Amino acid sequence: MLSSSSIRVLLVDDSALARGLLRSLLEEAGIEVVGEAVNGRQAVELARKLRPDLITLDLQMPVMGGMETITEIMHEKAIPILVVSSEADAEKACEALEAGALEVIAKPDYTPEQAGEFVRKVRLLAGVSVITRIRRRLPETSPNPDNEWQWQPSHQYLARNYRQAFAIASSTGGPQALTRILPLLDKSFPAPILLAQHMSDGFVEGMVQWLSSLCQLRVKVAEDGELLKPGCVYVSPSESHLTVTANHRVALRPRVEGEIYRPSCDHLLCSLAEVYGRDAVGIILTGMGRDGAVGMQAIRDAGGIGLAQDEATSLIYGMNQEAVKLGGVHREFPVTALGEEMQKILEMTPAGYLQALGRSSA
Template identity: 45%
Template sequence: MAPIKVLVVDDSMMARELIADLLADDREVRVIGQAGNGRDALAFIARQRPDIVIMDIEMPVMNGIEAIERIMKENALPILVVTARDDAETAFTAISGGALEVLPKPDIDMTRAAEFVRKVKLLSRIRVIRHIRGGTGVPRCPLPAQNRAEVIAIAASTGGPGALCTILSRLPADFPVPIVVSQHISDNFEQGMARWLNDACRLRVKAARASEQLCCGTVYISPSETHMAISHARKIIFHPRQPGDIYFPSCDILLSSVADICGSGSVGIILTGMGNDGVRGICRVREQGGLTIAQDEASSVVFGMPRAAVETGCVSRILPLGDIGPQLTALVRKQS
């Protein structure tokens, strides 16, 4: 099998060399080029067609945001953003433009080499699309009837930030149900993602805090350093990571807790992502009489998590990304 071809784009030669060194020991990966700005990256991609681009945001001549937009229009490729921790909002803007995932620069070092290489390999295999395709935004058919929705829980991984933005931006400011989100993300990035989503939505989006009371019209983003759940008092609780945990934060823990606390008033949604985290939890929502929704394959960046959920038979509806927000609005309006 041919090695995965990587292009590293960063204005810092030291940063480029560090990433190249991290990848050098794996025979399945080969850095075929480096570029110091987006313009040079575009020229290289047109000539060499790498399998994945690892890109910074702040660069001279052409920054990462513009370069990502151009790449996705001209030669769509998997893009992994590596940026400074304090530039999270810009990084998530890059995700909305087509980048698959974001990692903070402080997390890229020799102690985390194996995880970084694994991430590059996984992302390089994704068949990217020029833009995340949604539906028409018009509900195609009504969702199944259920008892009053009490809490909506959303699980997402690769491609999730952009998908969340699409869904949440289509919900009205007076949306009468709290929303809790488990999005696989690098440590300490939930604050930046929450601010980015908050700017794009009419709802209030915030990073969750321990013992916080759930409020209607608010979206709570779980930190990745712990696993989020809800209590019988409808408050946020956190569970510490355990040895052997693979996904951070756990979608299964969040969905299962919402199912067990809210029963038929629970709504579970599983979005784009690799692996099967969230499948056990969304099945629990179905077992308790709640509503379960999965993003469809056409609009998913990665159909792994939704596919695994659909194959269990526990998903009530499979919907295009653009239809999920309007369907949720229609659901809660029937309750008022």
């Protein structure tokens, strides 16, 4: 991570009031603002000229909007981008992550918590190495844009009593990774998937709507007390922590003041280990920090399966690296292979899958 005094930031927002607030928060933290842009076209020109360490970007702007601006910058010479936008643009903000932005955050006010989160994000993301992108297409799927869903058991499911549950833990770069995993799973996927994705308050619902448009699976915000069902992805609200109960229902734990990770990956993974034991499958993806490492170890200790996104395909090899170091990961895979591995786990017993992993690594 760069020191605050060496970070150079370009502010992009058509609101002088918003730019003034962000400038004051950054300068109070000792971070240099090297320029301001009032529209996307100006942002592209200043990014080319000033080469800042980070760009903060609003999505709603004249001349050139935020999405087009991200695409221009990321396809010309990539610079880390933090989207700072209204919660009303939550779904579009998540699309901005797919276009190349690193994270999204709500426009802060003068509350210490929001101001502190904004400055912390700038410090973390300014040192991230990003690469110039080439245009590509998402996997061909039959999306479920209206989130209309009724699970239809496959013949494979009817032939076997499935008991597994999957938990995915991710942070920075996670939404982008999820678009390489979830769209590859069929709507008859015979197990529930629980997701703890670090996300600023107000943006989870937008991410759910965005993922729903890409997936055959049902994707929804988890609700306290609901029964877990196969073929459904339960996404933790950022305002609470997603866990599961002994009778396979959702339990949302309140967030404690001062907690850095929201929602907690460790809370989810540890509860899955306790309830499902050897039938628990933990998958940890890209992200900063150590959240999830303890939970992945708990799953492995319970006899379950632990997989991780590998370094080469991770935007930030942090959380997954810590889980590997602690010993909670059986094998790392490229993000594009994780969906296939999830299917393989369901075709075998947990013990059979782990034996196959052992043979393939021998």
